[in-house]
Amino acid sequence: MPVRVVGSSTLRKFQAFAGTQNVSSLQKDEAWKVNVRIQGCDLENGYLCGTMEALNVPLADTPELCKLCSVVLSLFLHIFRPEDDIRHWSKFASFAPLLSQVEADGGESLDLSNHPYIFMRWKEQYFVNVGIDCGLTIAGFYHVCFSCSDGSINGFYCDPNSSPFQKLELKCSKEKHLGFTFSSYQLHNLVSPNDHYI
Template sequence: MEANNVPMADTPVVTFWEGEIVDTKNYTFFTKKWEATRDDDIRHWTKFPSFSALLSLVEVDGGKSLDLSNYPYIFMRWKEQYLVHVGTDCGLTIAGFYYVCFSCSDGSINSFYYDPNSSPFQKLELKSTNGGR
């Protein structure tokens, strides 16, 4: 990802990301790392209206009993792994990660950042555009 106009950076900041798709087999709704507790997970996932129908099963086992293969949303976690290109102290941190919800119907992505040492529930919204088509 390339971030432009970062207040304390002279040049764009480039970071490398990795992600996890919550498929309930390899990854559940419980993060189990990056300092996130089950309570943190529930608080963040419930910010997505599309998650509400899943909550009761997720509270039991992280969602292991769910079949999400035909669910109209894809849930993920995105984590910046390292800074690729950055000038001297840009003031950014990559300590946290994002809880992400992708809408299969319109291609929109909503996410909430989690870092126990940062402001809670910072929101990132991405919407697809088709250039007038």
């Protein structure tokens, strides 16, 4: 299956995205600058991996860098989990036309091969440049929607131990290395899209 072309942007290896993650709570209003770079992309098999970098994190001396992997749900529709995910996917207007069918059979009968959006579930696997005592958690995962029309990414972070529905907003960057500070890192041991925790 060919990689989808999005104007001047593509969902492909080495593509960079930049934006924010809103981590506000009742006690504080806070947003982190976030950079994402795709390191591997196999849309035919429903898999994507990369890195996520969070800047201006309180009490952190350097940007926090995580390895992440993803299942591309638009191609593996049986991975929609109505019992767990409806309240998260329903926050996306692009998901509304699919809701009734996902509730009926998990979306198995849907054909999203030409759908204007690609739905993914991102999971942070481990910190690259900080220890486990850094004060941040990667226990949750992201529900993510990629727009094929403008290359933007919107998502919500799901972790019962963090502020609920932290909103992720990213724009496709024409610069491969926009904002990234970790050129010396190499990532190994990619996780299969069949891993059940995603």
